[in-house]
Amino acid sequence: xxxxxxxxxxxxxxxxxxxxxxxYRIEVESELRFSALAQRLADAQMPAELVDRARTxxxxxxxxxxxxxxxxxxxAPDAELPPPxxxxxxxxxxxxxxxxxxxxxxxxxCCVAETHSATNLVALFNAGPPEPLLSSLxxxxxxxxxxxxxxxxxxxxxxxxxxxxxxxxxxxxMLAADAGQALMTPANPDEDDPVLLQHGVxxxxxRRELFTATLNExxxxxxxxxxxxTTDARAWVQERL
Amino acid sequence: xxxxxxxxxxxxxxxxxxxxVQCGPAGPQPAPTSNPDGGQANPDGGSPSFW
Numbered sequence: 001x002x003x004x005x006x007x008x009x010x011x012x013x014x015x016x017x018x019x020x021x022x023x024y025r026i027e028v029e030s031e032l033r034f035s036a037l038a039q040r041l042a043d044a045q046m047p048a049e050l051v052d053r054a055r056t057x058x059x060x061x062x063x064x065x066x067x068x069x070x071x072x073x074x075x076a077p078d079a080e081l082p083p084p085x086x087x088x089x090x091x092x093x094x095x096x097x098x099x100x101x102x103x104x105x106x107x108x109x110c111c112v113a114e115t116h117s118a119t120n121l122v123a124l125f126n127a128g129p130p131e132p133l134l135s136s137l138x139x140x141x142x143x144x145x146x147x148x149x150x151x152x153x154x155x156x157x158x159x160x161x162x163x164x165x166x167x168x169x170x171x172x173x174m175l176a177a178d179a180g181q182a183l184m185t186p187a188n189p190d191e192d193d194p195v196l197l198q199h200g201v202x203x204x205x206x207r208r209e210l211f212t213a214t215l216n217e218x219x220x221x222x223x224x225x226x227x228x229x230t231t232d233a234r235a236w237v238q239e240r241l
Numbered sequence: 242x243x244x245x246x247x248x249x250x251x252x253x254x255x256x257x258x259x260x261x262v263q264c265g266p267a268g269p270q271p272a273p274t275s276n277p278d279g280g281q282a283n284p285d286g287g288s289p290s291f292w
């Protein structure tokens with residue numbers, strides 16, 4: 001990956017570099033997360049197809065992390081990459097039973113986070129940035145769509161094995177955590193500069209707009225299709241965004 | 242910027258179709274182990290970061 005365009009201001013370059021560094025961390029942890037989930041799916045006697053897809057997702061994330069490193073080096077040549085975490089974090093509340101916890105992890109990882117990643121990556125690809133970024137985003141978005149699909153496939157199986165009602169009061173908190181504090185606070189001008197799109201980063205306002213649209217047009221309907229009410233989650237998120 | 246209807250079909254309906262094919266009669270189901278590689282469960286829930 002060659003050096004970035006010379007017209008980039010220092011402030012915008014910092015935003016781009018921080019985004020690629022954050023993505024590197026996300027991908028490294030996702031590799032661990034999918035590997036752990038594959039084992040848990042197997043232990044729960046979930047269909048082998050889902051176990052295989054989780055294993056494939058883990059190896060996809062290894063490749064994605066390597067891809068991100070190329071862009072970290074491009075925008076922040078002196079940046080030191082953090083060491084991989086020893087374990088993937090678990091997000092499920094401890095009061096859930098083991099099958100509910102697995103379901104929570106699959107939902108929050110795939111139906112929520114990976115689904116948002118897929119829509120963001122498609123948006124970044126559609127912005128038509130220059131090569132080699134365009135090809136990188138095409139490959140990344142293709143994989144992230146399959147990771148999102150895994151969650152919705154799991155939910156279809158899980159609804160035959162347990163009641164998904166336990167998710168209803170937990171969705172609002174899950175989605176707010178997914179949004180993160182940064183999305184809920186106003187951006188500085190560098191974070192909203194349209195030139196970011198040419199470097200694989202969504203400007204803050206576009207990211208926020210797409211987050212809400214993805215909830216309304218993909219994620220909420222997906223949960224409702226699986227029989228999980230989103231009424232409370234919609235109100236909860238609307239109050240905060 | 243993004244055709245979300247198309248993505249709904251690809252992600253949700255595509256995923257559900259994969260799951261539906263796998264939904265045979267459920268056999269005996271041992272309780273899954275807690276995350277063997279993971280950390281402590283989060284008391285308030287949460288979500289991984291995304292792109």
